[in-house]
Every structure is written in C-alpha cells, then in structure tokens.
Amino acid sequence: MSNPSDGTPPKTGATGVAADVFGRQIELLRIATAGSVDDGKSTLLGRLLVDTKAVFEDQLQHVEDANRRKGGEGVDLALITDGLRAEREQGITIDVAYRYFSTPKRSFILADTPGHVQYTRNMVTGASTAEVAIILVDARNGILTQTKRHAFISSLLGIPHLIIAVNKMDLVDYSEARFEEIRGEFREWAAKLDAHDIRYLPMSALDGDMVVTRGDNMPWFTGRTLLDTLENLETSFNRNLIDFRFPVQYVSRPQTTDLPDFRGYMGQIESGAVTVGEEVVHLPSGIKSRVKEIVTYDGNLETAATPRSVCITLEDDIDISRGDMICRPHNVPRIDNEIEATICWLSESDLDKSKRYVLRHTTNSCRAKIKDVRYRIDVNTLHRDESVDGLEVNELGRVIIRLQKPIFCDDYSVNRATGAFILIEEATNKTVGAGMIVKKSTPPPEPEWDF
Secondary structure, three states: OOOOOOOOOOEEOOOOOEEOOOOOEEOEEEEEEEEOOOOOHHHHHHHHHHHOOOOOHHHHHHHHHHHHHOOOOOOOHHHHOOOOHHHHHHOOOOOOEEEEEEOOOOEEEEEEOOOOHHHHHHHHHHHOOOOEEEEEEEOOOOOOHHHHHHHHHHHHOOOOEEEEEEEOHHHHOOOHHHHHHHHHHHHHHHOOOOOOOEEEEEOEOOOOEOOOEOOOOOOOOOOOOHHHHHHHOOOOOOOOOOOOEEEOOEEEOOOOOOOOOOOEEEEEOOEOEEEOOOEEEEEOOOOEEEEEEEEOOOOOEOEEEOOOEEEEEEOOOOOOOOOOEEEEOOEOOEEEEEEEEEEEEOOOOOOOOOOOEEEEEOOEEEEEEEEEEEEEEOOOOOOEEOOOOOOOOOOEEEEEEEEEEEEEEOOOOOOOOOOEEEEEEOOOOOEEEEEEEEOOOOOOOOOOOOO
C-alpha cells in the first residue's frame, strides 16, 4: 500500500521509522538524487512515483494539462516533482523538491536536487540528511564535471550509499559496452573518494527499464532494479549507535498541581542510546548523575535510542539549559573553542575573515570568526589550492574557525549529527555556510580574538 505523493510526509513516530496508512511501523529511508543538468533526475523520481502508484489520478491529469500547455503530449514525468513555475517553464530543477511514498518493505523520502552548478548549495541542503545518493549520468554524455562535483559532495556529507544510475540507455540502444565504459571511467575517478558502497545501474527513466520493473531491453544486466536495491539496502550501520549524545533543546518545568517539582530535559537523541538508572554526565559542568526517567507522550520508557525525541529526568538537580549536552562519563565529545572544518560556502557574498558569524551546532549557538582558510578544493581534480584567502558561492574549502565559547562536537566522519554545523551572517541573519568538523591537523594557537 503506497502513501499518496500529495506533499504530506508519512507519519513518523518518535523512533524515526515511518507508519503506513494502517499504522504499521516500517523503516524510513532518505534518498537524494544528484548529477548534472538534464541527466533525468526529476523524470526518474516521477517514474518511481507513478510506477509505485504513489500519485493520484487527478495529480497525473494536472501534470498532463501542464505539459499540454507547454505544447507537449501525455504525462511529462519531470513535472511531478518540478513544482515551481520557473522550473516548469525552463524544464530544470531550481530548488529541492521532496516527495514521499512507501512500499510494503520500506518508506521513502525523495529529495530531487538541482543539477546546475549555480544551485550546488541547494544540492548540499537536500543531500545533508540523505542515506542514499542516486548520482545520475546521461549515457550519451558520460561523466561530466557536475557529476563529479555531486559525487564528491555526497562523499563529503558522509552519505553511506552511492548509486551511479546510467540513465537514458534507450538513446544509446541499450548498449552494454557504453554502460561498462561509463562504469570504468567513474570507478577510476571514485578511487579518490571516501565512499565505501558504490553501485552501478543502467536504466531508462523515461521508458521505465530497471526502475521499478526490469523491462525487456537489457537482459545482459542481471543486478537488481532501482526500487529493489532501495528496498534491500542495509541501513543499520548508517547511524552511530555507540556514542550517546543528547543536546538539550528545552527545559520542561510545568509546575502544575500534579507536577509541582518536575524538571525534565527535552531533545532528540542524536546518537547512541540511554537506559533508566544509567550514569550520565552534564556538559559543560562535568557534574554526574543518573537517569531517573525517560518520558514520552506515549508513556515512560526503560531505554531510548537515536533518533528518538524524549524528555529525560535526572536523580540530581543540575543547572542545565538549552545548548548543554548529556552523555556518558567515559564517552564524551570534544570540547573545543577552535575547530577545523570542511565548509561549503552558500552565500553570494564571499567569505570574509573580518566579518562576525554565528555558528549553530546541534541546539547550541555562539559567535564565530573564520581564522584561516587553509585551502580551496578543486572538485574537478580534488586538488587543494592553498593560495586562496577566501571562498565564493558554491565553493568548498578547509577552514579554521575560532569560537566565542567551547562547543561539544565529534568528527563528522564519526558522528554526522554532532559533527555538522551552519554559519549565519550576524548582520543579515542569512545562512552563509554549511560545515563538517574534521580532526585538527595543527595545534590550536593562543586565544586572540576580541568578540
């Protein structure tokens, strides 16, 4: 039974799994499409939605009418996800479009990200929470610069599964030799990436071959279809289930007649798990206590794990506020007021080391300054340009950031939740950068910033 793609997400419980229309709990998988412009990303998602019966008849009629007004015939699958008027007029994807559907095995959130280089920042936004990236390649054009860019960004973001979908095989007569040529070219380049699970799949999104059904045109390919692959991907290792991290979002003090002295700490378990009676430590104070209760809307729990949102009470009264963190005493994150990070610059205004920014990390915020730009990454060659002193929009580089106060963080490669942050321009309140914390390569200098 499929959920309709009407813009309404599937019901998601506190455990992070989705519920279908019958209330059954099924695993949720987040997917992002990426690749160069006109590789067929929107058409592919449209094909997935139509062939899994996730689109209502009136929606298909609306898309057919919109295509007819453009001078076309029938249903243009790309229009199912291209919702902006500018997208439908130009036939391109500009912003990230999210669609939802489910099968008996799994529920999916699909993010259709733009292919144009000028919208790379939108691609970063859409792929930041994905567990699978489908990198599309036009079988006629092969591997392009933007294909490499998106594959590199996907690996930087720590997306555990990459599917290289060689699309438009119908335009190269379903040639096995052409598919193998593209696979060999990408495999050679991908040896430079930190990607551990890369799969290759030929398909025709327009005709539907190897998307939901196999079709009759590529008997030489014996692998799974795209939907079959997505349904059977192993995702248990995608989350950090070892390091307990609980950033406090809100302190609950109802002070009602029934709960006059209740003090609970609300938030989402970003990684790991916690059990009632377990010893924990509060950061930044370092004070230890034990978990008294794990409270949820549906009742108290004995154990809770990521990505559940809960309210934790402790046996001792501790001065805890938003932005603090609760973790295990012998497994604490880094506590640092200077971080090194790989950053994607999202703003039309260039990175300026003289400006003040606000760094937002988990539930914490603090003032920040870019102390140094160590190098810019050339996504075409993956070479490092150490001659630069700043970054322009859509560029990626390695920077050192000085913070007004320490944050509680992990390396992004170990923990995506506590290793990611955004930078906000203090004067305009615009998000200008998205970063991933890495292990320091140089010792921190003495503090010298005047905030």
